[in-house]
Structure formats: C-alpha cells, structure tokens
Amino acid sequence: LVARGEGHLTGGLARRLVVALVLPYRAFHTAAEETRYDIERLTDRFGLGYETVCHRLSTLRRPRLRGVPFSFVRVDRAGKMPKRRSATGFHFSRAGGTCPLWNVYEAFAAPGRIRVQVAAVPDGQRYLWTARTVTRHRGGWDEPGKTSAVGLGCELRHASRLVHADGLGLGNRAAATPIGRGCRVCERLDCPQRAVPPPGRALAVDEHTGTFVPYAVEGWGRGWGRGRPGRARYCPDDLGTVGARWT
Template identity: 50%
Template structure:
C-alpha cells in the first residue's frame, strides 16, 4: 500500500519564517527552485522524499515538527552519511525508500549509530584522561561541566522563568535600573559599591544585613551581570534548588558549584531573554558586537548565550563556544555541534583561538575541518579583563564561537572567507587526534604504536599507527 502523500506547506512556511529566510534563500538551501517551494507552501505539491531529506539536512533540529517520521528521517540521514563510518554514504532516494519500507530497520540503524557514537566518546574520554595522568575520579568542577554538557547547555525551566521575569521589567527602564529597583523593592536589598575592602570579591551578599556589594572597578557589563546573578538567586531559588536536587550529583562541592552555574545561566537568560535575543541574533547575522551593544552585555556573555539557544521547537543555529587562557587551557566549553573539545589539557595548536589570545581586541576568522570531515567557520577574539589595580595582573584570554559551514550564510564572520577556500585541519588535542600528517603534533595519540626510522628525520620525529 503506497504511503500517503505529505502536504505540509504551512509548517514549512512557518519554519522558513522562523529562520528569517526568503523563499529564494530557503529554496537555495534545499536545492530546489523558488517556484517549486512556493507550490509546496501553497499546498499545491506534496513533500517528496528528496525534499524531506533536504529538509532533514538543512533543519535537523526542527525537522521533527513536519511529518510523523521526520525525526527518524533526520536521525537516519545523519547515521547513513556520517563520514566517520567507513563506506559510501547511502543516497537520499534509497534512504527514503528504506524508511518507508523498513521503518524498524531504520530505527535499528539509528540506535546502532547512537551506540557507536557513545562508545567512541567514552573511549576518547578514557584515553584523554589516562594519558593526561588525571585521576579516574571526577573532580566537582568536572562533574558540573559534564552535567551541563548532557543537558545540552539549555535549561528550560530557568530559561523560561528568567524570560518571564525580564518581561515584568518596566519598558522605559534600563536593565541595570530595573534589576536594582526590583532588588530593593521586592527583596529589601541595599546595593553598595566596594573597592577592595572585601579582598577580591566581585560580588558579596550579606543575607543578614541584606546588603549587596559590587566591586566598583568592574566594567559596567560585568557589574550588571553580578546584579542579575543576585536577583535570580533570590527570585528563582526554588527552581534552582529543584534542579540541583534532581541532578544526581552526590558530592556537596559539585552541588554547590552547580547551583552557582545555574544562577549564572539564569542571569544570562535574564539579560538576554530567549526570544528577543534569538530574533536579534538572526537579524544581525550573529554579529557579536552588535548584540552586546543592544543588550548591554560583554562580548563573552553574548558568545556564551548564543551557544545556549537550543529550546525545542525554537532552536537557534547550533554553535560551539569555548574560552582559552594564555597557557592554552580551555576554561569554558560547550558544543551544540559535532565538534568535541578535549576534556583535559589544551586545544589543537592549529586552532586560531591560540593566536587570538596574543592579539586582544582583534577578531580572527578561520575555516577549520575536524578529522570526521565536518567543516566549521570559527570566530575568535582576544579579550583583556582589567583587575582594577596595578598590583594585580589583568586576565588575558580568548573566546571563540563557531558553526558548521552549512550555516555560513547566517554567520556574518564567514563573509571574511572565500566560499571555495581551504580549511585548516584541526583536532581536539594531540592525545586523541588521529591525524598522521601534522607538523604541529606535540605527542602521539593514546594507544598508538610508535614507529621510528633512525635513518630519516621528519618535522615530527616519529610515525605511528
């Protein structure tokens, strides 16, 4: 019995408009003509298997809302075309036919691919941990980092609660004034300015006296973030505590760190409410400087917020985000893309973020390719956080954010790169990078067999297999 034809014009039109795409731009992304797309949206033509596969590739996170088996289509497409798996990729028509005729087999394929991905990730983590000499017992900060990673760096209850709280602010008040007034009126908190009398505390709250001291040497956007952090700790205390209780973290230090991390997350969501920030980001093609000016936040805060826009049914572009210090240590990391960061040690030396650390206030752009064949557009910028005192060195680091090249049209920084330009081959770290021809390799990958020829000397003094 033939499958019923799928007419989903209104859903497709809504999806296109959420991404602020014209019919011509959407048709180009799907590989069809503008007139054909118009006929589909008007209900004159059904979604063929080829168009459904194109939709699954172009909008993998939102494709589930169109068609009963759309989620399976997207997952099966990813499994059948994963470049990390040997063998030719399954063609779109064949895949769609298999889905229609053997849905149970397709689900099994998806489950096997997911299991393969989990095992690969676990092996990389174990290799990285063993080779780095780290203890097999997770430290509290590692447990919290892993918790946020498994949560997809999007915490729906807090995000929506913070967005609702921001909506209650007076329309004619600046965020700083609105937050300060709410702290004083609703929570009877007096805000004071400090300048070193409390050691190095940037924010100090005294619950008995109900006083909040903010270091007056902080940049305005940092001071605003500290005010927002304190407000959400008071307003969303029950929601934060409920998430901590359900987190499964047994270590008290880890639970305390998670509580702080959740308050930081909610503070960012308060200053950059989800829908408003997502729409603004699309409108300026994710130009970080324009976003930070519009929302009164720092460059780093705007980058981090972009990496959290993964609300089901209203996802933003999947970004990765990380922060790297002068020694190459990754001090913040999150990826909503296939890119995985090394859990221990530094990042790949070929990654442009390391150059950005040494050149503050300059934006660098790079097209990079990971060992699995996925290409990314990466933007990195070096930042300096002042200390407020000659006796204390300023903090120097770089932040980087990027997306797969298929989203380049929506990422303003990709304009600096030639569409047909080369990509820099990068990896996660030398310990888990399989590349054999890399002049920047510091040491061989874990569990490899070293090969040394005493009669020959290359840039890297050994081979491996």
C-alpha cells in the same frame, strides 16, 4: 565534596537566570538573526560583554525558535578549558591538550581582534570558528589581568547565516585548516605543530635525515613532492656547510 558541588551548581544556575533576564530569549534571538550573528554589534546593542553574548548565542535551542547551533569554549593561556558547551558534532578533547592549529589559541597573538577560521576535523566535518580574547582586571593599573580566549563555532552548513563567513569562499575544501582533538589522540601524521608522537605508531629514526614534521613514523606513504612527506636529506650546500635539501 557534595556541599561544594551543590555550591557550584547553585552558582551556575544563578548565572544562567541572570543571563536569561538581561538577554530575553525572543528579543535576543530576533536581534541575532537581524545582525547575522554579528557578535560585536550584539554587545553594543545589549551593553554586555563579548563572552556573555557568545555564551547566550550558544543557548538558542528553544524548539520552533532555534538559532544557529553553536559550540562555545573559553580557554586560558595554559590551554585549559574552564568553560565549554557544544550543540554541534564538535568534540572537545578529554585526553588533555588541544590542537595548536585551532584559531582559538591564535587569538592570544592579536588581543581584542576577532579571528575567523574554517577548520576541518579528521572525520571530514568542517566548522566555522570565531575567536577573540577577553581580559578582566582587578584592582589598580599595576595588578595583573586575566586574559582568556573565547571561541564560537558552527558546522559549515550554517555558516552562510553568519556575517563572519562573508568572502571566505566556503566551497573550497582545500582552504580549511586541518585540526584535531589534541596531539595525544590526533591521527594526523603530517602536522608540523605536533607536540607528542602519534599514538600507536612506531617512529622512523634515521641519523642521515631530518623531517619537517616533529615526529615521522614508520611506513609513512609518499605524499609531498618526490619523497616522503616532510623528509629532508642532509648534504653539503653550495657554501660547503651542512644543510637540508628536500627529497
């Protein structure tokens, strides 16, 4: 195990050295500022891949010549994060699983297209995230490819330095997508995409009602419309069939 760990460490250091050689710090920092961190323009200018450029942007932390502090992540279709680093207050989940509302996962629905999202975490901090898929192929045309999503995010106070923030209306707090650190630890009770029950809360079970959210909990306060958030009362509709009407 020690030898294997040393091998991984050596490989990681070698990759960092190669990136530092092909993307010299000062020249890359200058180009990033000139393009307002336009990732695709930087990939064209330096002739390197999208993931490589994003990772390099997340390392611009040299004193007196700092870039935007980014969090960087690469995820696969199974939801695992084989690569991540954070220079911000954004905390990646350590409990297994991540947030299905995070645009890094939505990137798989539009391969090759950059998706931009203003996301709010439970502590109130907001981030600007860009995400895009990258695909690697091995062998001939009939060989399966390997597709991952690459995310790059910064705190919203730095977002005006990024070209991706233009036209987003960053001052509108209500426009931010509420995300969490993963369903197993997330405290958001009104999330329609929750995969597991909220931690430490008793579920509200009622055979006469249904809920818009997957797991309604006891003591959930009134928040939407005239009743409890997302709760529906089943009753005959105008056609005589059973339907759900919001109460």
